[in-house]
Amino acid sequence: MKIAKWLKRIGMLLLLIVILVLMTGFIFEEISRSKAEKIHPDGQLEEVDNHKMHYLRKGTGGPTVVFETAFDPAGHLQWYHIQQNLPQTFTTFSYDRSGILWSERGTNAKTGEKIAEELHTLLENSKVPKPYILVGHSFGGMLTRFFVKKYPEEVAGVVLVDSQYPADEKYLSPELYTMVNQGLPVGFLKFANTFGAARLMFSNMFPATAQYQYQNSLMPALLYKSADATLEEQDQMKSIKTEAAKINSFGSVPLFVITAGDQTRYNSFIKDQKIKNEILTAWDKMQKDLLNLSTDSRQIIAEKSGHYINQDQPEIIADAVNDMVKKITAK
Template sequence: MKIMKWTKRILMALFLIIIVLLITGFAFEKISRARAEKIKPDGEFAEVENHKMHYLKEGTGGPTVVFETAFDPAGHLQWYHIQKDLPKTYTTFSYDRSGILWSERGTNPKTGEKIAEELHTLLEKAGAPKPYILVGHSFGGMLTRFFVKKYPQDVAGVILVDSQYPADEKFLSLEMHKMVNQGLPGGFLKFANTFGAARLMFKNMFPLGEQYKYQNSLMPALLYKSADATLEEQDHMKSIKKEAAVISSFGSIPLYVITAGDKTRYDTFIKEPKLKNEMLGAWDKMQKDLLNLSTDSKQIVVPTSGHYINQDQPKVVEETVNEMVKKVKD
């Protein structure tokens, strides 16, 4: 009987501790959000179909290099350091997709076509000079297909940065396909976002160091703004991939495919050597197949970089952008 009594007391104490932690976390999150609302956006806003979208524009004159972010709550911040380093003799443009960071969510569905339409309207409202050079990382690389299909006359070049391949089932076993497409635990992350844990979990999304000090200071503070829209994009990922796979040609629009080449980049994600080798081989085949999107394409392999080439080797991205701008201008 004494054991039962003590067990009940311990369980009650644990229950009370959890309740106190949840209340504390909820209060912490409310206070943190109130402070975050006072942070001044680093870019400008334009009205796109009855909601405001945030963008950062640098430089003057054409062409405009347009950065499209991966499946990532950081929005335009993923390109911030690269934009600051690129020449100001042409325009660079990054933005937050609807619901991400400082962009309002709006009412449009999260489809590839609608995302492309919103970006095109935003570029025109922002006065970004044509033609456009699209630079898309991962999921953002896949989204460039919709923009090229809808506005080919406005696109002068495309740079894919370790881009997702929409029909990845062609190159992956069922086991590996399921593993790489399992997604984030949406319910848990929404819970963590409500009670203050998410901002602690994503405290250092960017590498440590002076170059990313600004991004690392903003991301924990602003994560709550991006969380729901990012998970919503995940919910639509399957249909976006299916639609993107149908868009199989950019015609003769110049295309550069930048590919991560670090053989250890999956070590923390995939433990079984056989599966890891499968993924490395499949990714290599997918990246090479991306070259078939254009009759004028070339691949740039970065041996020392993981998937986030824009963080691991930003100079490679910058050099490739400058090369494409020169190609477009000549």
């Protein structure tokens, strides 16, 4: 009887502690959001389909290098350091997709076609010079297909950075396909975002070096703005991949395919050597297949990089961009 009474008291105490922690987290999150609302955008805002979208523009003159981010709540911040170091003799343009960082969500569906249309309107309204060179990382690389299909006459070149391959079921076993496409835990992350845990989880999203100090200060502060839209993109991922797989040619548009080459990049989270070998082999085949998108294509291996080449070896992306600019301006 006494044991049951003590267990009940301990249970009540634990419940009170949990409630106190959640209340503290919720208050912390609300205060942090209030402070974040006072942070001024580092770029400009432009009206697109009755909502404002944020972009960061550097340099002058054409062509315009347009950066498309991965499935990532950091938006344009993933390209920030690269933009700072590229020449100012041509225009570079990074942006936040609707609902990410400083871009308002708007009402358009999160489809590949609508994302391309919004980007095109943003480019038109911001009056950057044509033609465009599209640089897309991972999910962003897959999204470039929709832009090229809809506005082929405005695209002068494409640089894919360890791009996602939409028909990955062709190269993955059913078990591995399920593993790599399982996605983020939506319910948990929404809960964590409400009670302040998410900003702690993403506090070191970028390398802890001086080069990324700006991104590391902004990312956790503004995460709450990006979380819902990022998860919404995940909800639409399957249908976007299905539609992207149907777009299998860029014609003769020059294409560079930058591929991660670090053979140890999965070691930290995949222990089974057989699975590691399978995914490395499959990714290599998918990256080589991307070369078939254009009759004028070249692969570049980033030997020391994992998936985030823009952090591991940003100089390789910068060199590819410079080479692409030279290639299309020499015509």
